[in-house]
Amino acid sequence: MDSIMKEFEHLKIQLEELRKATDSFGSKVIGAGGFGKVYKGEVLHSKGRSMIAIKRLNREFGQGDPEFLKEIMMLSRYAHKNLISLLGYCDEDGEKILCTSMHLMEASIAI
Numbered sequence: 001m002d003s004i005m006k007e008f009e010h011l012k013i014q015l016e017e018l019r020k021a022t023d024s025f026g027s028k029v030i031g032a033g034g035f036g037k038v039y040k041g042e043v044l045h046s047k048g049r050s051m052i053a054i055k056r057l058n059r060e061f062g063q064g065d066p067e068f069l070k071e072i073m074m075l076s077r078y079a080h081k082n083l084i085s086l087l088g089y090c091d092e093d094g095e096k097i098l099c100t101s102m103h104l105m106e107a108s109i110a111i
C-alpha cells in the first residue's frame with residue numbers, strides 16, 4: 001500500500017489542519033455513509049483554500065485500508081464538473097480521511 005500511496009503524496013493534508021477545520025471532529029457533520037461521518041470545513045488543499053467535504057473512516061463501520069485506497073484511486077481518476085473530485089487525504093495517527101469537493105446540492109443545504 002505504501003508504494004501506491006507515493007503516487008498521491010502531493011494530496012496529503014495534515015491531520016492538524018482537518019482537526020482545526022472541524023472543531024476536532026466535534027461538529028460540522030453534514031452526513032454519514034458506509035465509510036463513517038462526513039464533515040464540512042474550510043481547508044488548505046491541493047487546489048487552494050475552500051470549504052470541502054471531509055470523510056473520516058470509522059473502522060467500526062467495517063471499512064479498512066483497501067476501501068480507503070480504492071476510493072482515493074477512483075476519485076482521483078475522474079475529473080468532471082458534475083462529479084466530486086478528490087482534493088486531498090489524510091493518513092496519519094491511525095486516521096484515514098478523504099477530502100473532496102463539496103457536492104453543490106448538499107452544500108447549499110448544509111452551509
Ligand SMILES: Nc1ncnc2c1ncn2[C@@H]1O[C@H](COP(=O)(O)OP(=O)(O)OP(=O)(O)O)[C@@H](O)[C@H]1O
Nearest residue numbers: 030031032033034035038053084100101102103106
Ligand atoms: N462531497 C460531498 N459534498 C457534500 N456532502 C457530502 C459529500 N460527500 C458526502 N456528503 C454527505 O455525506 C453523506 C454520506 O456520504 P458518503 O459518500 O459517505 O456515503 P455513501 O453514499 O453511503 O457512500 P459510501 O458507502 O462510499 O461511504 C451523503 O449522503 C451526503 O449527505
